Amino acid sequence: MPQTLSTQLVQSIIHYITSQSLPVGARLPERALAEHLRVSRSPVRAALAKMADDALISRHPEGGYVVAEGALACPPFIEPVKSNADEIYFRIADDRLNGELPEKVTENELMRRYSVTRSLLNDILMRIHHEGWIERLPGHGWLFAEPISSGSAYNESYRFRKIIEPAGILEPTFRLDEARILQCREEQAWLCDGAIFSVTPAQIFDANARLHEAIAACSGNMFILDALRRLNSVRRLMEYTKAVDRDQALRRCKEHLVLINLLLEGEQEAASDYMRMHLSNASREKQLN
Structure with missing residues (x-):
């Protein structure tokens, strides 16, 4: 289905x-x-x-x-139904990242390329649009956002995150959204309890992005949150198509739980330092040449 x-x-x-x-x-x-x-x-x-x-x-x-x-009462993470739509979605992501899809495309071109109905394609395009890496052009066609497709750009994205995310925790306007952070903690704990070895790379990316964006939102600085959201939308394709080291992913989720606990305890300076260390670890583990 x-x-x-x-x-x-x-x-x-x-x-x-x-x-x-x-x-x-x-x-x-x-x-x-x-x-x-x-x-x-x-x-x-x-x-x-x-x-x-x-x-x-x-x-x-x-x-x-x-x-x-x-x-x-719902669990924090709902397992998606595996479907033909998912397969086509990831084929589009892979083709775009590999340069096999141009920046501008039409629905007719995509229907022919992937042998998909207009109705199903529209659902897939709206999913991609919701994630922020395609926009509808006025009148006709779609425009892909430029993905992070090189190792150097990917590494630059982590250096940028190490500038803005630790600083956001130290903003004078920082106010912890406890309910939202607790929801993220439940999701990260669920991954640590074994789900990390069965979920898709997309699920891992989305869960981790939710946490980091939730912390950025607590900063009270709309520019920090907007910058992180934009960055996540363009690095999403690289994350989706990379091979995932599940053991490394588990370590990062465990670090997330430490970070969340520091925030809940009101230890902002320690949380800021830990965020910087966490991003350095992730950057080193995911280093692209």
Whole structure:
């Protein structure tokens, strides 16, 4: 069964509910969710309907949906359904990184290249758009973001992160979003408990990016958060297509748990130093020549 965009959005909506600490009964406006997730309202509407059918949220008597206990009880990480859509998604990522897809493409070209229906291709393109590495051109076609495709650029990205991420923890506007950080800790603990050896590279990247972006958001400095989000969107392809050393990935998740505990204990200076060390370790382990 193909994994449609609306199915993928269920996880994003659950993450939104938990990261925003929304209580049972809180309204879930369709338009606001669509704007937050950077997608059209149609797949959000379908995702909300599916969530209501699965008792994750409830239908409001006056229309729309509200948070239910089911959403709050969900595990932090939902296993995606493996599908033909996933296969095509990763083929597009691999072809783009290897220079086999041009910067500008049309839907007809992609349909022919990957022997896919327009409906399924649209779901895949919207997933890519939601992740930030393609944009719809006015009128016709799509434009890929320039990926980080060389070893030197990849290593530069880590040096840049070592400048902004430790500094963000020391910003005078830093305020810990405890609920969001605890959600990330649960996800990292789940990976450390063995899931790291079975999930996909995309899942590992997304879980780790969620944590680092959550910490950047706590800085209160919108430029730090925006810079990290943009960087993650362009390095995503390199991470997806690299061979993953699961033992190294496990060590990084364990370091994440130490970092989270320092933040929860209010040890900002120690957390900043640890962040710098953590990024240095990751850069060294992932060093590209």
